Amino acid sequence: MKIQARFILFFTLLVILMNGVAFYLFHSSQRTIDDYHTSFERFIVLNEISQQTNTVYEAMNTYLTARTQEELTAYATERKILSQEKEELLDTVKNEGNDQLVTNYENMIESFLLECDITVQAFQRQEINQYSGHLNEAAQTSAFIQETTLTLINSELTDYRTFYNKMDQKSSYLQWMGISLFVSMILFSLLMAFWFSRGIT
Helix, strand or coil: CCHHHHHHHHHHHHHHHHHHHHHHHHHHHHHHHHHHHHHHHHHHHHHHHHHHHHHHHHHHHHHHHHCCHHHHHHHHHHHHHHHHHHHHHHHHCCCCCCHHHHHHHHHHHHHHHHHHHHHHHHHHCCCHHHHHHHHHHHHHHHHHHHHHHHHHHHHHHHHHHHHHHHHHHHHHHHHHHHHHHHHHHHHHHHHHHHHHHHHHC
């Protein structure tokens, strides 16, 4: 084989090898980033739902105290936000491992919103006994939501630890892979140099 052909073959193999490694590292890094982003999004959604539940309950109590249209509108706005955040559970938090728990969590939020609405309606009709009973139900359901939020966050933390350990193992693997690739490239270059020298001589 002519020396020019050997150079072309060598650099072609070198380019293919380097591009292959670069693609693998990029793909691996992108998957890690996506997994981290998904895990972080779950924490955010759960925290927002927990805080928004408290906000809705406080907005309802403010309306029951102030009895103004402005406070009623504020309650309706906060209620709508919580309802929208509840829908995010399906896309962000729910998976095979927590399917039943998230379904129950979803139902709790729905029950909480319903109890709040019934409380407001009973208050507007001046049905004191009914209004008081549903207000207590709303408070209890809100407490259950907070407890379940903590359970889900603890579950996410467990999953995150597993993810972190895998990421640490992958980092070590990539480090050894980089070292092995570096050594392999040196050996490959020496082999090619020997091959070229034989062609020249």
